[in-house]
Amino acid sequence: MSVVTRFAPSPTGFLHVGGARTALYSWLYAKSQGGKFVLRIEDTDVERSTEQAKQAILDGMQWLGLEHDLGPYYQTERFDTYNQYIDQLIEKGLAYRCYMSSDELNAIREEQEKNGEKPRYPGTWRDRTDYPEDAPFAIRFKNPKEGSVVFKDHVRGEITISNAELDDLVIRRSDGTPTYNFCVVIDDWEMGITHVVRGEDHINNTPRQINILKALGAPVPEYAHVSMILGDDGKKLSKRHGAVSVMQYRDDGFLPQAVLNYLVRLGWSHGDQEVFSVDEMIQHFSLDHISKSASAFNTEKLIWLNQHYIKTLPASEVAEHAIWHFAQQGIDVSNGPAVADVIKVQADRVDTLKQLAEISGYFFEDFAEFDANAAKKHLRPVAKEALIEVKKALESISDWTAENIQNAINQTAEALGVGMGKVGMPLRVAVTGSGNSPSLDVTLALLKQSTVAQRIIKAIEFIENRENS
Template sequence: MSVVTRFAPSPTGYLHVGGARTALYSWLYAKSQGGQFVLRIEDTDIERSTEEAKQAILDGMNWLGLDADVGPIYQTDRFDRYREIVEQLLKEGKAYKCFMPAAELDDIREQQKARGEKPRYPGTWRDRTDHPDGQPFVIRFKNPLEGKVSFDDHVRGAIDVANSEMDDLVIVRSDGTPTYNFCVVIDDWDMQVTHVVRGEDHINNTPRQINILKALNAPVPEYAHVSMILGDDGKKLSKRHGAVSVMQYRDDGYLPQAVLNYLVRLGWSHGDQEIFSKQEMIDLFSLDAIGQSASAFNTEKLIWLNQHYIKTLPTAEVAVHASWHFEQQGIDITQGPALEDVISVQADRVKTLAELASISRYFYQDYDEFDANAAKKHLRPVAREALEVVQQKLADIDTWSPETIQEAINATAESLDIGMGKVGMPLRVAVTGGGNSPSLDLTLNLIEKSKVVQRINKALDFIQTRENS
């Protein structure tokens, strides 16, 4: 039997970190078994589902590279199929119409709570046939009254739930729309899903869904209910902990490779290994290796991984994602050196791609003003002569390269009998506008010679202005 997994988010918001991890685990298991991964959008909650949220889910999956073999499939396109199965269950006496008003059911539940009982529907309309005409109703599934539901969860182990603990589940609302627990069952059956990976908050739904599957004589998939993700403070991950939307991590400058690597380790491990390529994840992943304990999100660890991937991935691969950040910051990367070359000299100096774009602006556009502290310290009258001499030597270079640039800087220091810093620092501020950059030979090599000479002129004018003020 071929393995089929699915990720089935509800489009009522962005793709959050917990959902992304579930999608990753589902995707990895399908790939590791040579199976198929289905993306299903569970949009039956029509009032809360939005097109924007649907697109956010698709964007998040696309950015992470979790491509679906089937889908996206939308539940709202399958209402005819759900109605067909409902009619079948009604005909077979496995479901029934319930005319109990919502207010009456609320009163019953409040009385049950007052008696210390578990609030539940009492089965009033389970076997009644005196259906009132023109009255609104819901359709409930006839849950077995005796016995139990047993299943072996890949994460939780053996789970047993007595049928007496469950009431008759509403499968169609009074407005005629099918409910989540019912649609999930029909979808998993029709899509031949063999393994369901989802959050532990769905454990209570599983016995109900298994009973519906059995009523339909449908195969029951295997389940793996993963623990929740906690924030650094041990509380459920939420907006107060920072970015919880997958696309927010994109916006903040993280590589998808770093996010995937971090997510896979939030509950799954392979010995002490910390860094995994996507192929290694596929080769090594196992549902049975997912831990039961909740995982705490550690932003510092994610930053460390992001730095690792910025430094070690091929620069062309980093550039694919970095170019977006340059565009967001209004930097035209067509007006300067190849982005891959900039990444190669800046990779060791940044934590995020957003930071990479921010500190690389001078490669592509002239700065408006000097960094105040750097200019105050290094663009002083004493630096004038060194800048004039090095400017001339740089202008005289025939072949612009790191080697010839370094030779010009060295020659300037020698001719003036001064330390390298008294040439290098004023030159760095003159060319970049600030006091930090990669080594000058590499930095200047990525900027056109004419621009370097022009920017030194700007620094000399700045010094002249300070002298005259």
């Protein structure tokens, strides 16, 4: 059997963390089995579905690198197909017209609740044929009255639901549109879905969908219902816990590799291993190793993973994502060193790519002003001579390398008879605008020799203005 899995989000909002994890598990299982991964947009809720949300899902999947083999399919483009199957069920006596209004049904459910009963449709129109003329009607599926639905869940083991617990599901509304639970059944069948990975909130839908599949003579896929993700306070993950949108993590400076690694461990494990490349995830992933317990989101651990990937991935790979953050901050990186080279010297100093862009602007463009505290401490009149002399030493370098730059700084300090800090710190503030940077030799080596000279002149002028004010 060729494995086919699917991710089928509803486009009523952004791609959230829980959805992304479900997509990842589904994608990983398909890849681990040499199968196919389907992306299906379940937009039957026409009123709440938006084009913006559809695009947000596509963007999130693309950013994470969870490429689909088939799709994206849109349910609203398949209504004719669903209705053909509904008509077949009606002809076979497996579905029927229901003329009960919403008000009638709500009144019945209220009465049932008062009596401590489970609210459900009582089957009023199940066997009736005395249809009123020109009255609106829905179509309901004739759910079996006897027996039970039994299925083996990869996460939860065997699940048994009595058919007596299930009422007759509406499969087509009175306006002629098919409903979610029916569309899912037809799509899973026609798209050859063999394994359905989805959230535990769908467990109640599963027996209904299995009964419809059996009524149609369709194969029943295997299921894996994953538990929810909680915040670190034990409550359902929400905006109060920080970012819940996948793209918000991109905006905050996280690498997709870090987010994927973090998500895969939110409910799945392979021994004590914490860090996984995508290839390792594919190699080791199994539906049967997904935990049935809810997982708690830990932002600190995600930050740790992000820092790990910034430091250990090839700098060129990190640069592909970092360039976006420079652009967001209005920094043009085309006139400076290679972004990958900046990452090599800054990786140990940041947790996120957003931070990296924030502290690395001076590599690509001049800064508007010196950091006030750094300038007050290091751009004083006593530093003027050191800057003049180190400028001369740096301008005399014929081969602009970190080693030669360091030698020029050392020689300047020796000639002036001062410690390295008396030369290095004013020079750092002059060239970077602040008192923090990677080691001076590699920092200056990434800048043009002429740029370094111009910034030293700017610092000397700053000191002279202070003297004269």
